[in-house]
Amino acid sequence: MAGVASVGLVCPVKLTQKPLFSPSLTRPNFSSSSIKMTVSLDQNKKTFTLQKSQQAFEAAKELMPGGVNSPVRAFKSVGGQPIVIDRVKGSHMWDIDGNEYIDYVGSWGPAIIGHADDEVLKALAETMKKGTSFGAPCLLENVLAEMVISAVPNPFLVKAGSGVATLGLPDSPGVPKAATYDTLTSPYNDIQTVTSLFEEHKGEIAAVILEPVVGNSGFITPTVDFLNALRKITKENDTLLIFDEVMTGFRLSYGGAQEYFGITPDLTTLGKIIGGGLPVGAYGGRREIMEMVAPAGPMYQAGTLSGNPLAMTAGIHTLKRLKEAGNYEYLDKITSELINGILEAGKNAGHAMCGGYISGMFGFFFTEGPVYNFDDAKKSDTTKFAKFYRGMLEEGVYFAPSQFEAGFTSLTHSSEDIQRTIAAADKVLRQL
Known part of the structure; x- marks a missing residue:
């Protein structure tokens, strides 16, 4: 066999129902304008501030290229101030300013049984x-x-x-x-x-x-x-x-x-x-x-x-x-509730959205869809996603800071976590 030729394939999407692959994506619009995140908001009766994260990030930029050890963590595609995490437990995380978040990044996938089990x-x-x-x-x-x-x-x-x-x-x-x-x-x-x-x-x-x-x-x-x-x-x-x-x-x-x-x-x-x-x-x-x-x-x-x-x-x-019985069924159930709830909130607020899930992995796009590949995904409204992302962060929900990253649920995500997330999404989407 001559040469090392690998056919790299880039990206399909799955829609709201779990049934066999009816791909649905969104198309990003790479015009990531620099948008500033507001740093004051009432979250659980506390003032939402990222002052300590901002100070830590400014110091990090003098020590590491771009201030982070992985590019997406710099929040370039969503704008605003990257958050610096202090600790994690179960489905939640806390930053150094004391803000608490429901986490749907899960350390980019590994935390499927929950953080710090x-x-x-x-x-x-x-x-x-x-x-x-x-x-x-x-x-x-x-x-x-x-x-x-x-x-x-x-x-x-x-x-x-x-x-x-x-x-x-x-x-x-x-x-x-x-x-x-x-x-x-x-x-x-x-x-x-x-x-x-x-x-x-x-x-x-x-x-x-x-x-x-x-x-x-x-x-x-x-x-x-x-x-x-x-x-x-x-x-x-x-x-x-x-x-x-x-x-x-x-x-x-x-x-x-x-x-x-x-x-x-x-x-x-x-x-x-x-x-x-x-x-x-x-x-x-x-x-x-x-x-x-x-x-x-x-x-x-x-x-x-x-x-x-x-x-x-x-x-x-x-x-x-x-390997314990029922775990993947549980992931499927809560992820279904999450993605369908977010898409329903988007529809009610008048936004073109599509998305889907399989077990504890999910995603959504600000586009009609369907999304079958990366060209389709690039049609997503990334400016709208950035605003949605920052709004959800202020509501105490942490998604991946990029339209082009999947999300993850864990065995520690509760029905209360899911309902709080859907309620926050409904609020933020109506404000976009």
Whole structure:
């Protein structure tokens, strides 16, 4: 197979009902004008202020590029003052100014059983007595690897590390052209373009890689036939199908997107939930592929913090909790109530909106929809989203500070959390 050509697919969306993939998105309007957030509001009879966060952020800008360690945290796309967090518990978080929020970011996905779970903290405290990092094999690696493998519906070996590689888009500044020369891209949910690329590059495409449900362009789901068609064409062309399940793994179902959709890829990347809130990344797949990785095979891969005992401990206890009966049904129920409530509030206030959910993952767009890919998502009214975001923040609700990021619920989100969020959304949407 010549070259390393992966067909990266960008983003579909799912609408209000959970039924099989009726994608619906919104279109962003990248004109993110700089908008200032007001810093006074009555929230639970307290004055909403971000003074301490502002001071901390100004200091951080002298220490780190842009003042943050991950770009979206700078609030560039929504305007206003980034909040600096002091502590988290369950479905709530508190900033250094003392403001409390219902959290729908969940540390960008890992906090599916809730922040600072008591059992996880207890287990971590016990593990820490033995040390924080060994730089050598430990039994906890075996336990977590076995749990991950048993969750996936195909023969699977897994390799765990302490972090995941970040791949730049072809047009990202600083990425040499040579690094993207062997990469082809296709819109998400567009099997015709994928087919054309296979015809044009016969025998040259080594792998197709995608998020089975897109979370980094907003929340976009696959159309009914898309993933099946990808599996078919990759098998016919002796090409690997790789699922990026860093977000969807153990979130859509215990077996991830591949179990939920009934599609088995050749390789899978995992992260977030399998570390229970601690830094971790893993990849796995068919035995004959994974046995090519050193020391079993010639392909070298190593990491200083690979198999870190603290991350393994948090992951083990998180997966144990998720395996309990009824958890995914609960996530489905509360997320359905949340997204349908927000969309209904938007409709009542006269806004064009669409959105959807699967289990504890959701998203919505300020556009009629449907949204099938990133081009559709870019039609969303991002200026309106920014105003909505800032209004919700002042009402004590924390969403991802970007129209193009998925949201997450957890097992600790209560009916009261959901109803408070819907009431806040109704209030803010009527004011837009």
